[in-house]
Structure formats: structure tokens, C-alpha cells
Amino acid sequence: MSHLATVSEVRLTRFKTFRDAVLPLEPLTVLIGRNSSGKSNALDGLDVLSRLAWGEDVRGALDGRHRDIGAVRGGLEGCPPHGSDIFELGCTVDTPWGAPAMLDVAVRVRPDVRIISEQLSGRMRDGQPMLLRSLAPESGGGSIVITKYADRPEPTYRVSSKGDRLFCSQMSSGFFSEVAREGDMIEAAEVLLDALRGVFHLDPVPHLMRQYVPARDAELRRSAENLSAAVGGIARRAPEEFAQLEAALRRIAEHPIEHLRTTRSDLDDVMLVVDEGQGGITPAREMSDGMLRFLAIATALITGRHGVDIYAGPSVKPSLTLVVEELENGLHPSQANLLLDLLHQAVARERTQVLVTTHSPALLSALSGDDHRGVIVCDRESGAGLSRLQRLPEIDGYAAAMAEGRLGDVVARGRLPLRPEERDYSDFDRLMGIG
Structure with missing residues (x-):
């Protein structure tokens, strides 16, 4: 089965600092806001859904017990809002047949860990409405109602589940595969799960990239610790992509670079090397x-889904949602255009989307007017301290502010020039951290 689908919306119903908030995802989404506004919490919501889509038990997935990527930020216990034992999340996925599929889930973390509510809804490939929902958990397990046709009030089937993992991740096996074979609900569930499994949160850790690594470990990991092997793999299997990576590196370097290559140890492990010509080389252990x-970010952007270590689900061609926080870290502001070029090239690729956070005025100024639809502003309300998310063009004062200059200039200026006849920019100023 071959499917391509992408996440178009994340619902932060009750999660950390969010209540009934929605994070819309465009091909390129840029999340901005002050420190501690909730940007990382929003990304954590997507990360939690992605981990649950693996089909592992909730505690194992969120506390990182079964994988080498570690726990979700704050762990399972950090997901509910303060004072609550329950968190709720949801998402919408655009399917290849044009009808969105939606998943909503509520998880209780105390006194025991259990999925207390799960709903899969939307339309199947044949156009029929679908609805899978859970009833209140019963002793020793959870009851799941499968309603094949959402316009019928009575449930079609009823089965039992332990409630320790997403039921829709178990739909392709056992009893459910028999009762659901008349329709396309299993296909819709797998398409939705594949989109979530394709979320790749890249968090490069430079000191981990300075060692020799096995050459066969060629799919970039989330920490990018195997960068040398990943770049070596690109050089072998995709010369054109490797040439793009070399060209990008030359654009950021202040000294001439002839080649990017790897060197091998006696144990056949590899390390990345920059060849500066005339005998000058810089191995990864000496790179800044x-x-x-x-190099880690550029590798992921240039190679897409075939170059990174994402979950290998039933889909032959999983989509990729690449998440990178503080994209500009370690780069001079003059490199903003290069970063934006790489971002645009990545999202032009089939079924690839990118979600980044940034504090860089230079990068914000490099965004075009068309890019602004994907700029999401995160802030905290002054009263309850809840986080909220707003599309930049929908903020009051946006049009007048953009008439004064580029977005990065507006942020870097410190305040907007106001004239009596113009609209009040105070809400816009506050959200952008100005004044």
C-alpha cells in the first residue's frame, strides 16, 4: 500500500500551556514568539501525536523507554496542564483522496496511564463517512465503538481494548481487520498514522557529531550524531544532492572549500572532512x-524523507514533516537567504513540509509576502497565562505594520512609528515582542 499525506493541523485542546488552540501547518510554517510563550509546547504536541502513532504503549512512547531518542520534553507527566491529570490532543491529515482524516485523543496519566478517549473521523476513499470512537473505559480494559457510517446513530461493532495505546494503530490486525474489511477505514487510519510517523524533529547536538561512526548508519538521526555517515551515504547514492550540500557549505564558509568528504578508520568507521585545498583539511572533530x-540541517532539507531516520510504517513513501527549532543558531544573519532558499527547495519536494522556530530578524525579513501565511505567532495571555497561536496576517495591525517595512525590520526596530490617523498597533507590538 502506497500513500502520501501530510498533517495540516494540530489541535492543542488541553496540553501544557494550551487550551483549545490550533496550530495550522503550511508547506513552510514559521513559528515565532517571545521566550516562554509556548512555542516548544506546541511542537511537543505534534511530537506526542507522532510517538503515539508508532503503536507503542503510551508510557513507553512518551518516556522514551523503547527508543534511543529519549523522552518527550517533560515526559509523560509533563503533558497535562497544571492541576490536571489529563491531556487532550488532535490533528487533521490531508489524504490523497481529498477528504481530511481527523484523530482526537485524551490521555490520563494518573493514577494509571490510559487512553480514555479516542476518535477517528472523516471520510473514506469511497466517500462514506467514518467514525471510530471509544466509550468510557471499563474495568480491565476500554470499550471501543466502531461506527462505519457516521450518519447512523447506532454503533456497527464493539470491541475491547486495554487503552494503553492508540486503537487505530492496531486496526490492521486481529478482529478489527475482519469487521472493517467492507470499507476503507483501515486505509484511512494508516494514511493518518503514516503522516504522523513522518514527523522528524531534528535537534542537532554538535559535540555528538565529532566522532567516527559506522558507515552503514547512513540515515540521519534526530541528534545528527551520525552526520558523517549520513553525508557519506549521500555522496554514494545521490551525487546531485551531495553537490547541493557542498555548494551550500561553500556559501556559509569564510574560507575556500574544495571538497566535502569522509575519511575511514581502521575499523571502517567514517568521519566528515572539509578539504580546503593545498593540504589543508578540517575533520568533524575540529569543525565549529x-x-x-x-550541515545537519542542510542534509535533512536537501535529502528529504529518504535521508532521515523516520518510522518505517506500511507506507512505501512516507511523507516528511521536518521540525527544526531555532533554525538560525550558529549562523551569521547574512546567511538568512541561504537558509530560506533551502527551506523553499525542501517544501517544493513532493509531500514535504517544514516547521521551524526562529528569533532571527534577518530570516523574517527574507520571507516573502506569500510566506507570511505560514508565520504563526505564539504568545501568552496576561491573565490565565495560557498560550495562544495566531496566523500573522490575521493579527490586528498587520497590514499597516507591513506597510512600514519588512517583518524582521518591524521586530528589530523595537517599536513601530505611529501616526494619529493610523490604527492602534499595540496588540501587534505586544505579540511581536516590541516595546
């Missing part, structure tokens, strides 16, 4: 943090 971080 900024160069290593840039």
Missing part, C-alpha cells in the same frame, strides 16, 4: 558548532 549544525 555552527558548521556542524548547518
Whole structure:
């Protein structure tokens, strides 16, 4: 089965600092806002959904017990809002047949860990409405109602589940595969899960990239610790992509670079090397943090889904949602246009989307007017301290502010020039951290 689908919306119903908030995702989404506004919490919501889509038990997935990527930020216990034992999340996925599929889930973390509510809804490939929902958990397990046709009030089937993992991740096996074979609900569930499994949160850790690594470990990991092997793999299997990576590296370096290559140890492990010509070489162990971080990000952007270590689900061609926080870290502001070029090239690729956070005025100024639809502003309300998310063009005062200059200039200026006849920019100023 071959499907391509992408996440178009994340619902932060009750999660950390969010209540009934929505994070819309464009091909390129740029999340901005002050420190502690909730940007990382929003990304954590997407990360939690992605981990649950693996089909592992909730505690194992969120506390990182079964994988080498570690726990979600704050772990399972950090997901509910303060004072609550329950968190709720949801998402919408655009399917290849044009009808969105939606998943909503509520998880209780105390006194025991259990999915207390799960709903899969939307339309199947044949156009029929679908609805899978859970009833209140019963002793020793959870009851799941499968309603094949959402316009019928009565449930079609009823089965039992332990409630320790997403039921829709178990739909392709056992009893459910028999009762659902008349329709396309299993296909819709797999398409939705594949989109979530394709979320790749890249968090490069430069000091981990300075060691020899096995050459066969060629799919970039989330920490980018195997960067040398990943770059070596690109050089072998995709010469054109490797040439793009070399060209990008030359654009950020202040000294001439002839080649990017790897050197091998006696144990056949590899390390990345920059060849500067005339006998000058710089191995990964001597490269700056900024160069290593840039190479990791550029590698993921240039190679797409076939170059990174994402979950290998039933889909032959999983989509990729690449998430990178503080994209500009370690780079001079003059490199903003290069970063934006790489971002645009990545999202032009089939079924690839990118979600980044940034504090860089230079990068914000490099965004075009068309890019602004994907700029999401995160801030905290002064009263309850809840985080909220707003599309930049929908903020009051946006049009007048953009008439004064580029977005990065507006942020860097410190305040907007106001004239009596113009609209009040105070809300816009506050959200952008101005004044």
C-alpha cells in the first residue's frame, strides 16, 4: 500500500500551556514568539501525536523507554496542564483522496496511564463517512465503538481494548481487520498514522557529531550524531544532492572549500572532512558548532524523507514533516537567504513540509509576502497565562505594520512609528515582542 499525506493541523485542546488552540501547518510554517510563550509546547504536541502513532504503549512512547531518542520534553507527566491529570490532543491529515482524516485523543496519566478517549473521523476513499470512537473505559480494559457510517446513530461493532495505546494503530490486525474489511477505514487510519510517523524533529547536538561512526548508519538521526555517515551515504547514492550540500557549505564558509568528504578508520568507521585545498583539511572533530549544525540541517532539507531516520510504517513513501527549532543558531544573519532558499527547495519536494522556530530578524525579513501565511505567532495571555497561536496576517495591525517595512525590520526596530490617523498597533507590538 502506497500513500502520501501530510498533517495540516494540530489541535492543542488541553496540553501544557494550551487550551483549545490550533496550530495550522503550511508547506513552510514559521513559528515565532517571545521566550516562554509556548512555542516548544506546541511542537511537543505534534511530537506526542507522532510517538503515539508508532503503536507503542503510551508510557513507553512518551518516556522514551523503547527508543534511543529519549523522552518527550517533560515526559509523560509533563503533558497535562497544571492541576490536571489529563491531556487532550488532535490533528487533521490531508489524504490523497481529498477528504481530511481527523484523530482526537485524551490521555490520563494518573493514577494509571490510559487512553480514555479516542476518535477517528472523516471520510473514506469511497466517500462514506467514518467514525471510530471509544466509550468510557471499563474495568480491565476500554470499550471501543466502531461506527462505519457516521450518519447512523447506532454503533456497527464493539470491541475491547486495554487503552494503553492508540486503537487505530492496531486496526490492521486481529478482529478489527475482519469487521472493517467492507470499507476503507483501515486505509484511512494508516494514511493518518503514516503522516504522523513522518514527523522528524531534528535537534542537532554538535559535540555528538565529532566522532567516527559506522558507515552503514547512513540515515540521519534526530541528534545528527551520525552526520558523517549520513553525508557519506549521500555522496554514494545521490551525487546531485551531495553537490547541493557542498555548494551550500561553500556559501556559509569564510574560507575556500574544495571538497566535502569522509575519511575511514581502521575499523571502517567514517568521519566528515572539509578539504580546503593545498593540504589543508578540517575533520568533524575540529569543525565549529555552527558548521556542524548547518550541515545537519542542510542534509535533512536537501535529502528529504529518504535521508532521515523516520518510522518505517506500511507506507512505501512516507511523507516528511521536518521540525527544526531555532533554525538560525550558529549562523551569521547574512546567511538568512541561504537558509530560506533551502527551506523553499525542501517544501517544493513532493509531500514535504517544514516547521521551524526562529528569533532571527534577518530570516523574517527574507520571507516573502506569500510566506507570511505560514508565520504563526505564539504568545501568552496576561491573565490565565495560557498560550495562544495566531496566523500573522490575521493579527490586528498587520497590514499597516507591513506597510512600514519588512517583518524582521518591524521586530528589530523595537517599536513601530505611529501616526494619529493610523490604527492602534499595540496588540501587534505586544505579540511581536516590541516595546
